Amino acid sequence: MDQPIVPLASPSRPRPPVVAALLAEIARLDRDEVCQRMLPAGCYTAPEFFAFEQNEVFSRTWICVGRVEQVAEPGDCLATEVAGEPVLITRAEDGTLHALSAICQHRGEIIPCPEKGKGLRCPLHFWTYDFAGRLTSAPRMGDAEAMLGLRKSVRLPALRLELWHGFIFVNLDPSAQPLAPSLAKLEPLWRGYEATGLSAVPPVLSDTPLPWNWKVHVENFTDAYHPEYVHIGTHDFAPSVLGSDGVRFTEMKPGDNAIVRSVPMRKPDGGMMQDGWGENAAFPAIATLPAEQRARITFAMLPPSLTMMFAAGTVAYTLIRPIGAEATLAGSDRVTYGGWLLPKSTLELPDFLDRCAAVREGGSKIWTQDVPINRGMQAAKHSRFLPGGVYGPLETTLQQFNQWLLEKYRRAMAD
Ligand code: FES
Ligand SMILES: [Fe+2]
Structure with missing residues (x-):
């Protein structure tokens, strides 16, 4: 028997009831009042609220993943994670720094950092990418013309990267403010x-x-x-x-x-x-x-x-x-x-x-x-x-942290 077709939900909405209830509780308090008290306990304990934060806070803010010293030379690579997404920070031949999704664009295996001097190679079928994320080879995928087409069209998704005093920050949100x-x-x-x-x-x-x-x-x-x-x-x-x-x-x-x-x-x-x-x-x-x-x-x-x-x-x-x-x-x-x-x-x-x-x-x-x-x-x-x-x-800084969180939660509620 055919399965009914269920429409896909967007990553953040509709929200699980526990998240909706916590956001409603936060929304009931005005900004000043909520900064003078702790956030509801569920914001610290509910897996659903954690998933909400991964989507709405960690995926939309600048996340520090390390330092430039860790990717100092062309061919250096740092494997990390941002909001649960595997990410590679690479230093390309021309010296530029890149933040790339580590998800292979063939069928989605996770690409690890290579040994020094090697390209980014997916362990599953050996598709290989350069340090700017461009596909360089894809074995047994057809003739030279097919390969040319793949090379032109396939690259690892590039993510926003910003350096701040040698700290490497990545943001999954392409429209994030600097x-x-x-x-x-x-x-x-x-x-x-x-x-x-x-x-x-x-x-x-x-x-x-x-x-x-x-x-x-x-x-x-x-x-x-x-x-x-x-x-x-x-x-x-x-x-x-x-x-x-x-x-x-x-x-x-x-x-x-x-x-x-x-x-x-x-x-x-x-x-x-x-x-x-x-x-x-x-x-x-x-x-x-x-x-x-x-x-x-x-x-x-x-x-x-x-x-x-x-x-x-x-x-x-x-x-x-x-x-x-x-x-x-x-x-x-x-x-x-x-x-x-x-x-x-x-x-x-x-x-x-x-x-x-x-x-x-x-x-x-x-x-x-x-x-x-x-x-x-x-x-x-x-x-x-x-x-x-x-x-x-x-405890002023604790209130300031609440204020920071509320800014992010309210943005999610407004979207
Ligand atoms: S999934 Fe990466 S090469 Fe096939
Ligand atoms: Fe302490």
């Missing part, structure tokens, strides 16, 4: 670092998922209220409250893609060392930084995929890739190793690896304090007693 203007407020921070030149020690993305929603992860990063209580002994050197000084927030305008705060250090030129933040930083302070930046640490969240710490001796960064409602991959000194931009003078220190080990140890001590907290926050999202939440004066 990234750089949305990060304008971070520009002044870079000058002192770039005067001396920086190279990346990139992190490896962990293959063990962290058992919480990606929003719990970045909320933990951006929360200026918790270090005094969670990070006793590891964060006292960089407190959110220090006499009349303390955390400074920045304004968040619609369209901004950076949520930024800075905190003072008890002494200038401190940084990460084996016990957490401390006076004797493992990475020496960078002489070309202005005094203000040698006396404070700036925490910048670039939702949804990157967090950064601008410190006196390094810019440290974490890549975040969610793979489920309650499963998030991350890579940084806290989770794996690396995620540092460093001047040559530091990279060439004879005891550089010992210094890296100290940073890793200090980062791990902080992370060990955060892990049970994040587990608790995620578990509580399933509780019938979860409160709506109250934000205090030290």
Whole structure:
């Protein structure tokens, strides 16, 4: 018997009832009110809401996938994922950088990065593409004329790519606004670092998922209220409250893609060392930084995929890739190793690896304090007693993150 023909739904609509209910709950609150309370728990737990976010947030924003150092030479390739889509970042013969879908345009196998010096070859029937995504060969697909036709018409889909201070960002949305203007407020921070030149020690993305929603992860990063209580002994050197000084927030305008705060250090030129933040930083302070930046640490969240710490001796960064409602991959000194931009003078220190080990140890001590907290926050999202939440004066960045999310959710609702 013939199957009835079911019309295909668009990727985002009609929405599953749980997503529609969550969006209705968000829509009932006006913008200011919702920024003063937490988002509904289902936004952190429902697989359907995660799928909605993959379509409407991760597929339509700039996602950081790595650094230019990882694809420095022609023939270099970086395999990654954006909103669940396999993606290849390639450096072509002419030096240009490309973001390509890794889906073979024959029948859709996933193409891996090749060995250095080889083309992009699909493992299924050996169709081969150059590093700009053009088909170069397709064995046994017909005579020379047929091959010519295929070469003319077949290429791997090219994706939007933007470089920002050596970070590679990809956007699946061809009509997305450019990234750089949305990060304008971070520009002044870079000058002192770039005067001396920086190279990346990139992190490896962990293959063990962290058992919480990606929003719990970045909320933990951006929360200026918790270090005094969670990070006793590891964060006292960089407190959110220090006499009349303390955390400074920045304004968040619609369209901004950076949520930024800075905190003072008890002494200038401190940084990460084996016990957490401390006076004797493992990475020496960078002489070309202005005094203000040698006396404070700036925490910048670039939702949804990157967090950064601008410190006196390094810019440290974490890549975040969610793979489920309650499963998030991350890579940084806290989770794996690396995620540092460093001047040559530091990279060439004879005891550089010992210094890296100290940073890793200090980062791990902080992370060990955060892990049970994040587990608790995620578990509580399933509780019938979860409160709506109250934000205090030290939690401005959490409200700003809600504002950022709402912008994306509202765009989806309006479409
Ligand atoms: S699916 Fe890639 S060559 Fe056939
Ligand atoms: Fe923390």
